[in-house]
Amino acid sequence: MPGIEYLFAALTPLNIMLALGGVIAGTVIGSLPGLTATMAVAVLVPITFSMEPTSALIMMGAIYTGAIYGGAYAAILLNTPGTPSAIATTFDGFPMAKKGQGDLAITVACIASVTGGLVGATFLLLLAPPLAEIALAFGPVEYFWLAIFGLTLISALSEGNLLKGLIGACFGLLLACVGIAEISADVRFIFGSQVLLGGIETVTALIGLYCIPVLIDLVATPDRHLKVDHKPRGFRFLEALAISWKAKFSLLRSSVIGTLVGILPGAGGSIAGLVAYTEARRTSKNSQNFGKGEPEGVLATESANNATVGGGFIPTLVLGIPGTPPDAVILGALLIQGIRTGPSLFTEKASIVFTFIYGLYLATFLMLPVGLVIGRYAYQTIITVPKALLVPTVAFMTMIGTYAIRNSISDVIIMIVLGVIGWILNRFGFSPSPIVLGLILGRIAEQGFVQAWTIGAATGELWKMFFGRPISLAIIAFILLSLFYPVIRSRFGKRTGEVPHVE
Amino acid sequence: MSNNLQGSLQRDTSTIFMACLFIFVAVVFLWDTTHMLDSDSYVFPRAVAIAMIILSLTLIVWNLVKPRLAKGESLVEASTARRVALVAAMLVGCLAMPWLGFLIPGILTFFLLMFIAMYDQWTKKRKLLYPVIAGAIVLGFYTLFGNILQVPLPVGTLFE
Structure with a gap:
């Protein structure tokens, strides 16, 4: 194992304390709707300036790891992704909580996050330099096709109505265009309103579309928020472990997907979670239960989003290109510490890099007890708090959390209005997930498309630009496979006598 | 049929x-x-x-x-008035923030939402306990965001 001699350097009492503190702080901040992993790292990074570089890196890695996992709590218990990485966790996490399995969902999410984190850290330890090349191989056109591939996931998210899902995605793509254009900096689609000038922030839309409809329905009836089983059931760790073992291949595949997506700068945990969820649903024997409270769905998304932590560090450390937004903050902190990232970092500053990677393992292991205890407390709080206190607390959290994203009251207004729109659309069978997917992928797709178009037009090889590059062709093949998979599966099923599940 | x-x-x-x-x-x-x-x-x-x-x-x-029955739950047993009141309270609260700052509209919105979401009887214990809890939650979040996380929460033009 490379750099094994630095393992003990990572295991000093100080580093263990810092990792523990980082995981706790990250988990708590990540669990609050509106406070993302990027914000968790950004607000706590000044604490690390006076530390030794290795200790500082270990603490930042621990905060990041904890924050990504913390996002699962709000996703499972409130149907609100605490961080964008936890979008897909809502699909099965919240239905599980509604059925009285919220405690199990949290434990499953914790085991999955630990597994994903370990796989991501292992890739970072063993394969960082060769894998970093992937980040460089992706140009604008590849990002465009990746975004289109992401949009094909709509078929998995549209809950039985593909047309409505596609319309919702188009609506999300148009919402992504509101504000200042990515390339030309033109002011678009604000219709004379100052509120829309800053555009629609993804996290704002997430909170509005997922959380406000829950509040609107919660306040309308005297029913309890979640079904409660009064028998004490503990952490349900063995039960969750058995579920994880049964879906071990899906867990590993999702972790690898998360690592690979994490390597791509700008893609992030939300896309990793969505891709892993779709793949898990496509290949699972229980695919018909996905979206209705299937633990395998929670396993897939939570392992993938935590794997992006290790994956994202690969281009950050090897190339100096941040793989995910929190990596950009950590990169800045590294520069303040006087550490220059690059291919030579693994040889010239081996002690720092390898101590940090082992520190990441340490933080991931610590996430298991920390996550289980905090998760249990969060679950107990949500099920015991009376509705008259739960509704205003969650509403207040959404308001202050949304405000904190860009210090803007406009964002809070947009969040509430989008929430009402989301609630109305939901009643007519338009799920919020395709809208959010369109909103996230819209910017990536437009930027990639316009840049590729400009380069192609300038070189006179427009078609070659879009259809002549090997990685683009591979992604196009995946797009076609994703689109026609239901047909292929249906044919295959007929031949083998299976009863296919095609929506 | x-x-x-x-x-x-x-x-x-x-x-x-x-x-x-x-x-x-x-x-x-x-x-x-x-x-x-x-x-x-x-x-x-x-x-x-x-x-x-x-x-x-x-x-x-x-x-x-191909007409078919779409999915949709009944609105009959749910309170539309409370739904509208929730959204209105949140909107009014955030529209008041540029003038009154974050704290006062925050507390007022919290109290209003507490009344909107209340389905149980207002017993003496609840009348005493809930406002204290509400104040503690709002002040707690205000301190967390404003002082610890250094988010510049609006002060309000009336108090500048």
């Missing part, structure tokens, strides 16, 4: 209405692109808006050709 048929026809009409609304939204976006001079600004949204119109038209045709 006739009730079922009426229900299904009504549902299809609502889906068709929503599809028309999406077409209207797409047309508004398309119209806005006509003011743009740089092709980088309008190529992508124009393509998406056209796709949305085509998909919405397909949804309309699909519903006319």
Whole structure:
């Protein structure tokens, strides 16, 4: 194992304390709707300036790891992704909580996050330099096709109505265009309103579309928020472990997907979670239960989003290109510490890099007890708090959390209005997930498309630009496979006598 | 039987209405692109808006050709007034923030939402306990965001 001699350097009492503190702080901040992993790292990074570089890196890695996992709590218990990485966790996490399995969902999410984190850290330890090349191989056109591939996931998210899902995605793509254009900096689609000038922030839309409809329905009836089983059931760790073992291949595949997506700068945990969820649903024997409270769905998304932590560090450390937004903050902190990232970092500053990677393992292991205890407390709080206190607390959290994203009251207004729109659309069978997917992928797709178009037009090889590059062709093949998979599966099923599940 | 048929026809009409609304939204976006001079600004949204119109038209045709009962839960037993009050309270609260700062509208909104979401009796214990808890939660979050996380929460023009 490379750099094994630095393992003990990572295991000093100080580093263990810092990792523990980082995981706790990250988990708590990540669990609050509106406070993302990027914000968790950004607000706590000044604490690390006076530390030794290795200790500082270990603490930042621990905060990041904890924050990504913390996002699962709000996703499972409130149907609100605490961080964008936890979008897909809502699909099965919240239905599980509604059925009285919220405690199990949290434990499953914790085991999955630990597994994903370990796989991501292992890739970072063993394969960082060769894998970093992937980040460089992706140009604008590849990002465009990746975004289109992401949009094909709509078929998995549209809950039985593909047309409505596609319309919702188009609506999300148009919402992504509101504000200042990515390339030309033109002011678009604000219709004379100052509120829309800053555009629609993804996290704002997430909170509005997922959380406000829950509040609107919660306040309308005297029913309890979640079904409660009064028998004490503990952490349900063995039960969750058995579920994880049964879906071990899906867990590993999702972790690898998360690592690979994490390597791509700008893609992030939300896309990793969505891709892993779709793949898990496509290949699972229980695919018909996905979206209705299937633990395998929670396993897939939570392992993938935590794997992006290790994956994202690969281009950050090897190339100096941040793989995910929190990596950009950590990169800045590294520069303040006087550490220059690059291919030579693994040889010239081996002690720092390898101590940090082992520190990441340490933080991931610590996430298991920390996550289980905090998760249990969060679950107990949500099920015991009376509705008259739960509704205003969650509403207040959404308001202050949304405000904190860009210090803007406009964002809070947009969040509430989008929430009402989301609630109305939901009643007519338009799920919020395709809208959010369109909103996230819209910017990536437009930027990639316009840049590729400009380069192609300038070189006179427009078609070659879009259809002549090997990685683009591979992604196009995946797009076609994703689109026609239901047909292929249906044919295959007929031949083998299976009863296919095609929506 | 006739009730079922009426229900299904009504549902299809609502889906068709929503599809028309999406077409209207797409047309508004398309119209806005006509003011743009740089092709980088309008190529992508124009393509998406056209796709949305085509998909919405397909949804309309699909519903006319193959009508079926759409999913939707009944609103009869739920309180629409409380729903509207929740959204109104949140909107009024955040619209007041530029003038009154974050704390006062925050506390008022919290109290208002507490009354809206209250289905149990206001016992003496609750009357005493809930306002204290509400104040502690609002002040706790205010301190966390304003002082610990250093988020510049609005002070309010009336107090500047």
